[in-house]
Amino acid sequence: MKIKVGVLGATGSVGQRFVQLLADHPMFELTALAASERSAGKKYKDACYWFQDRDIPENIKDMVVIPTDPKHEAFEDVDIVFSALPSDLAKKFEPEFAKEGKLVFSNASAYRMEEDVPLVIPEVNADHLELIEIQREKRGWDGAIITNPNCSTICAVITLKPIMDKFGLDSVIITTLQAVSGAGYNGVPSMAILDNLIPYIKNEEEKMQTESLKLLGTLKDGKVEFANFKLSASCNRVAVIDGHTESIFVKTKEGAEPEEIKEVMDKFDPLKDLNLPTYAKPIVIREEIDRPQPRLDRNEGNGMSIVVGRIRKDPIFDVKYTALEHNTIRGAAGASILNAEYFVKKYL
């Protein structure tokens, strides 16, 4: 039998991606769509300004949106909620759902860096999920909050993990070129971004610099010991709809050649035997000199693969390469859903 799930912030930019990915999911049945009081009581198709390139799924469009209230009857038999709430609202609502016994798989940044909250990319640090036992004990709730990282962080960390495991990491520098969808539908006015680039995204560099070290850290005695290497990020918004591109420079501890980096990235496929519906090969390498490109490569692996190209020697660091991620799928809704699929397979 399928597990009943709900989406918080279901009408928003990331919420719509959740709806697309969950409407016909082999493990989950989407039965609750929650949003603000403005949307509650309306049919989903009327409450939400849908801007995806495929229509609202037939089985979803007439569902009635409910308020974000864990005690609402529609949540009664829901076990998992996916949160696509803005961070300030996530701070308030997510604990209320955990208190009601729900497993909250959150996209929001509100709880990512809390000591007892797992921040997880299942291919990288699935063992950190064990933190939920400590979380439940400390906070006295039956549910749990499990977070996925910031979109730009996910892209970089997936590529760094196989390098770290084989060669160790000394220093990493990342420059991002981030799509406008990362800021939500109303986030960046067209007058600001067309014919332009904005070299600032609030809090993004700090998130990349801290979240990456937690993700690549080690769980020891119920705590995450952060990874110990230097990471510097510089984040930019560009006029692309979907697809974050990152230029990544890596100095390893042991030294590595581009061919060796390519090999460890290509072999990196840790969950391939689990048959998780949203899983795709985490890293796909392109050999062409001018790839990856957002328009051409963002849908690789149904939007779940990081596409890496231009792996080459760097005169200062060991290597540099370009990585591309579909930011609202692998970087947001798809990441949360993969966390939930992994959790269900391993723990339920």
Ligand SMILES: NC(=O)C1=CN([C@@H]2O[C@H](COP(=O)(O)OP(=O)(O)OC[C@H]3O[C@@H](n4cnc5c(N)ncnc54)[C@H](OP(=O)(O)O)[C@@H]3O)[C@@H](O)[C@H]2O)C=CC1
């Ligand atoms: N992991 C990642 O990398 C990414 C994460 N995100 C995160 O995902 C979250 C959602 O972002 P995004 O989809 O762009 O945001 P949007 O602004 O597009 O959507 C916000 C959603 O929250 C709902 N909402 C607003 N106010 C309330 C309220 N008072 N009570 C209940 N619901 C409310 C809205 O409902 P209504 O329509 O009724 O107003 C809407 O469904 C954010 O935390 C963002 O930072 C985003 C992109 C990538």
Ligand SMILES: N[C@@H](CC(=O)OP(=O)(O)O)C(=O)O
């Ligand atoms: N800040 C990211 C998206 C985002 O919302 O990130 P976070 O989940 O860390 O708040 C972007 O603009 O592309």
